[in-house]
Amino acid sequence: MSLRNPHFFLAQRSASRRKVVYLLLLLFAGFSTSVTGETPQLRVYISVDMEGVAGVVNEAQLAPGGFEYEKFRRLMTAEANACIEAAFAAGATKVTVSDSHGNGLSLLPEELNPKARLIRSWPRPLMMMQGIDEGYDAAILIGYHASIGVPGAVRAHTMSSKRFFDVRFGGKHASEALLSAATAGHFAVPVVMVTGDDLAVAEAKKDISAKIEGVVVKRAIGYHAADSVSPQAARALISAGTKAALQRLKEFRPYKVAKPVKVEIAFKQMLNAEILAYLPIVERVDGATVSFSGKDVPEAIRFISFVSQYSNAE
Template sequence: MKVYISADLEGVCGVVHRDQTGEEGKDYEKVRRWMTAEVNSAIEGALAAGARKILVNDSHGDMRNILPDELHPKALLISGSLKPLSMMEGISREFDCVFFVGYHAAMGTRSAILDHSYYGQVVSEVKVNGRMVGEVGLNALVAGAFGVPVTLVTGDRGAVVQARGLLGPIETVAVKEATTRYAARSIHPSEAHRLIRDAASRAVALSARIKPFRLKPPFRLTMRFINSGMADGAAILPRTKRLDGTTTEYVAKDPIEMFQAMQVWVTLGASTIPIRR
């Protein structure tokens, strides 16, 4: 039994503000420990249910958030960026299931903590075959391309509701409930850890029953950018169609090509703003 974990940060228990999500924020060092502890809970649950190999991919911001010396010693860790498969780097057919830990809802979701889709300052909306998706959907499609189902999603209530709507009756843990984009009622971190551990154990057992997330090809990806300059940048990618001032379209034969086109778009779009990614 092999488990792949993609770990984000906005959906970690107690996180509600950008001050907590990056190195320039005053609470960031504390939040790195919270994130690592939630990932450890998922690892402990997976090991207790018989997992033999666990690969963790740090998937937030510059992807150097998880503290290696505090991570469970049985796990392998991918950290840093640039990675061709980004939040799904390292996924392969050898895995039995995927966990998304600390995830958040898609950009534009009401009452969801720090909702965004890959890059909040660049991406306003992403659709695949006409359906709005966020990181849960996009990353689950990548896992599905390798034949691996997502069986656990943890994050705020908005994220887990979206995940169940898209992926079906998988295991979920809502560690907080958003009032607005920047305020939430959270359970205690120790309670979050217990719930994640238990759900992770059940999620390992679920892997035989949950089907990988797949959509019918071709994959029609559309992205609405925050402004038209970002779409100008994205439109440089060959085979990109410009639908209007802020929207681009790419039709891909498989989810991996679609996902990588999206990565290139986001990078090109971000290159038009004078901030560091």
């Protein structure tokens, strides 16, 4: 091409202008980010139960005084840490952990990752999901178990193995995973992962969402028996599952329950149904079952929390 061609110089001048504009745009973008201080936020809520922890099979691991309880408190905390650390590695900027087992005092605070917040003890209005709100992007359920309606599942129950025979929530037989998902869903937070035995994970996928990342740490043999992976293997599975779930966060949707929210609780002790029916807000459905209608999920969950704390086991 001839250097005397005026079109050549015009093309070169246009190219130079485009480069200058491009550089200015890059500079402005960087300046804007530094001025606003805005960084991507990923806030994760983790609810930790114990029956679904690798190796747990009976009360010897689950309650103070059990000869393996102190050991399994450490293993429960270690599974929580595997999830916490993986969440931060995946970009989490805030992690809150709920101790959701027994008396709410099973996780060991001194061994928990110090970057996480910890919610402990009972009673609390939102039970296993206390502290969750619209500020979170994802909820994860660690060490969960199946509901009483699942034959052969390890320690299968809903909220109280001693008090409740059945719990129905929003017209559906409810596991603790479903109650937790409904609570998170009220605040527009999706449950993205569940860990526990194979039957607990299968129930959560069926009742909440097939897209949930399921981490199976043991295969249920019966109510008090399981074929479990080692604690180390369980932690590796939880870490990988957490990262995988958070990497596909956009695929998940919150679990929603229609309002008003009807709760039905069937007791093992009929006297509980009789006494609760004294309240005008409670209907006695049959000898052992009561019904309550909450204006929304939190109100319905508060009713379950009250009843599970103060009903009689004998």
